[in-house]
Amino acid sequence: MDDIKKRITQLREDFMQGSLSEKEVSDAPSQQFELWLNQAMTADLPEWQAMTLGTVSPDLRPSARIVYLRQFQNDQYWFYGNYNSRKARHLKQNPNACLSFFWPQLERQIRLEGSVELCHDDTSDAYFDGRPFESKLGAWASDQSAVLKNREELEAQLEVYRKKFEDGNIYRPPYWGGWVFTAKYYEFWQGRKSRLHDRITYEFKNGEWTINRIAP
Numbered sequence: 001m002d003d004i005k006k007r008i009t010q011l012r013e014d015f016m017q018g019s020l021s022e023k024e025v026s027d028a029p030s031q032q033f034e035l036w037l038n039q040a041m042t043a044d045l046p047e048w049q050a051m052t053l054g055t056v057s058p059d060l061r062p063s064a065r066i067v068y069l070r071q072f073q074n075d076q077y078w079f080y081g082n083y084n085s086r087k088a089r090h091l092k093q094n095p096n097a098c099l100s101f102f103w104p105q106l107e108r109q110i111r112l113e114g115s116v117e118l119c120h121d122d123t124s125d126a127y128f129d130g131r132p133f134e135s136k137l138g139a140w141a142s143d144q145s146a147v148l149k150n151r152e153e154l155e156a157q158l159e160v161y162r163k164k165f166e167d168g169n170i171y172r173p174p175y176w177g178g179w180v181f182t183a184k185y186y187e188f189w190q191g192r193k194s195r196l197h198d199r200i201t202y203e204f205k206n207g208e209w210t211i212n213r214i215a216p
């Protein structure tokens with residue numbers, strides 16, 4: 001135990017894999033995003049589409065959790081979950097949110113800031129339809145973020161819905177669906193030697209994206 005406490009203060013990784021210049025990035029941040037996401041996918045990184053979603057509670061306490069990015073188009077990013085969950089309650093009261101990706105093998109981080117809306121029912125239906133049957137059942141069975149008495153309670157709920165949908169015709173629960181996040185700010189971070197990392201930002205103002213380099 002002492003070893004971990006000592007090592008955590010001493011660990012110093014130098015980042016050497018790449019660089020990022022304001023001269024080379026795409027004019028549109030969504031294109032730069034797609035390029036980096038594509039490189040994370042082609043490098044076969046584990047959980048390359050997992051992102052941290054940050055929300056703020058009605059009493060202004062921030063909270064973060066990982067969700068999967070499921071679709072993206074221009075500056076819009078879709079993710080899915082339960083509409084009664086903690087994140088749902090936060091987003092209903094305060095649609096401002098942030099997303100971040102970290103791909104250690106590429107020494108890269110992307111950060112996005114923006115706001116979120118519920119996505120169209122048709123989009124949620126189409127995504128739900130494409131999920132495996134067991135995941136569909138899970139969406140029905142889990143009252144996400146609610147307190148459970150024990151594990152058995154959850155598993156019993158699963159069996160209730162397995163019975164309900166035993167003919168295999170399962171549709172999207174009314175309390176489950178997607179959100180679409182629209183980005184207004186991006187930061188692309190590429191690790192460099194001696195902590196002199198590259199950070200390139202895009203800010204949407206007066207109808208256009210302004211690109212800046214910021215200090216590491």
Ligand SMILES: Cc1cc2nc3c(=O)[nH]c(=O)nc-3n(C[C@H](O)[C@H](O)[C@H](O)COP(=O)(O)O)c2cc1C
Pocket residue numbers: 047050065066067068069079080081082085086087088144145
């Ligand atoms: C790799 C990974 C992917 C996840 N993907 C999702 C997801 O797409 N949607 C979701 O609701 N929760 C997902 N989760 C679970 C969330 O992190 C979280 O536990 C859940 O959404 C409840 O969060 P909340 O109580 O803040 O609403 C994922 C967790 C991990 C570790």
